[in-house]
């Protein structure tokens with residue numbers, strides 16, 4: 672008879688197997704729907720079915736899924752969102768990404784990172800240095816021109 676600790680260990684191993692299994696299944700469903708969308712776009716309902724079971728497994732087993740996977744799925748009609756095929760992607764105000772599902776016309780907005788103030792300060796510093804260099808170059812050029820014109824004037828007299 673295994674002790675209490677042994678039973679806990681067994682449970683943990685079983686849990687691990689369950690999670691692993693769920694990962695494998697979701698991964699397979701995701702890849703299968705991707706390839707169907709690419710190779711047989713007329714089978715769009717099959718993709719929806721696969722993505723629906725993908726979602727069911729994800730919600731039943733409570734597993735974490737990468738952000739890219741999560742964002743490439745329509746929450747309203749369980750469609751796999753592929754830019755150009757089943758969705759359109761637009762950028763608004765330079766930092767807002769708007770993804771529109773073409774089968775149910777739902778819209779998802781997400782903010783990309785705005786440049787932080789630290790970066791802005793850094794960029795401003797860099798720009799100032801660049802401008803300074805440009806000014807110096809201009810000055811040098813002007814001085815050279817002046818010298819040359821002076822020489823010419825001397826030659827003329």
Ligand SMILES: [Zn+2]
Pocket residue numbers: 745746747748749750772773774775776777
């Ligand atoms: Zn949709």
